[in-house]
Amino acid sequence: PTRRPVSTRRPTRRPTRRPTRRPTRHPSPPSSPSRSERSPPTRRPTPNRRPSRPTGGSSSRCVGDDKPETRRDGQRYKFKLEGEDAQCVDRRGRHYENGEISDVRDFEECAKRCVKDIRSGMLDSLRGIDYDCDGRVCHCLFDRGTLSESRNRRVFDRSNRDENGDGPVDDTSRERDFYCGKLIDMWEESEAVDGEDVAAVVE
Numbered sequence: 363p364t365r366r367p368v369s370t371r372r373p374t375r376r377p378t379r380r381p382t383r384r385p386t387r388h389p390s391p392p393s394s395p396s397r398s399e400r401s402p403p404t405r406r407p408t409p410n411r412r413p414s415r416p417t418g419g420s421s422s423r424c425v426g427d428d429k430p431e432t433r434r435d436g437q438r439y440k441f442k443l444e445g446e447d448a449q450c451v452d453r454r455g456r457h458y459e460n461g462e463i464s465d466v467r468d469f470e471e472c473a474k475r476c477v478k479d480i481r482s483g484m485l486d487s488l489r490g491i492d493y494d495c496d497g498r499v500c501h502c503l504f505d506r507g508t509l510s511e512s513r514n515r516r517v518f519d520r521s522n523r524d525e526n527g528d529g530p531v532d533d534t535s536r537e538r539d540f541y542c543g544k545l546i547d548m549w550e551e552s553e554a555v556d557g558e559d560v561a562a563v564v565e
Contacts (some may be wrong), residue, residue, distance in 0.1 A: 423468075424495035424541055430470040431479045433551070434485075440547040441473040441491065448534035450490045450503055450542040451527060455535070458489055458503035458527035461518030469493045469541050472500035479515055484508060489545055490531045496539040503527070 427437040428443035444450060451457055463479065466472050477485070480502060485506040492501040506526045508514060516533040531544040 378413040422554045425469040427470045429436040430473040432474040434477050436551050438549055438551055439477050441543040442546045444531060444542040444544040445534035446541055447536060447538055449492045449540050451533050451535050452529050453532035456527040457525040459499040459506055459509050459523045459525045460503050461509060462520040463500040464519045465498055466500040466518060472545055475500055476502035481514060484514055491543040493541040494539060
């Protein structure tokens, strides 16, 4: 019998394929939001600040000279600024009856007008001035009863006889845009010692 030739070739093996592992993916960190996506930063509310108090009119505008002097009939009168945003009162805290002069430009002119525009017989009762800078109104202050006579009121635009102040100005009460001026000295220009005027303190 005929033999089949024996093949010398080894059977071919199919290559073994190992299962391919998928690479493990680590979770990526979350991306930071873009500027446009970010919520606006929270701002602390700004506290409401009170505006600095004006003064209605500044003292430089209302008071050129805080110790004005004026003359009348050979006698000199000297005033002193006693308080800003204030009205004059006597030692018992009472306001003075007063006569008003309108359209007065400043504290110094108010002092002059209260000496020169009134009747001479009223000067002994004059105690000071209250100048309303905002309204440009000058208030000449007198002892109580001075304006009871109509002829004494006639020189003013208006008058107020409802107050009872009496004697020298001793203190002030708060009143916005007002300037209190106290009459502190009055003396005759002819009175002199060694060439200097002698001032009589108002009491």
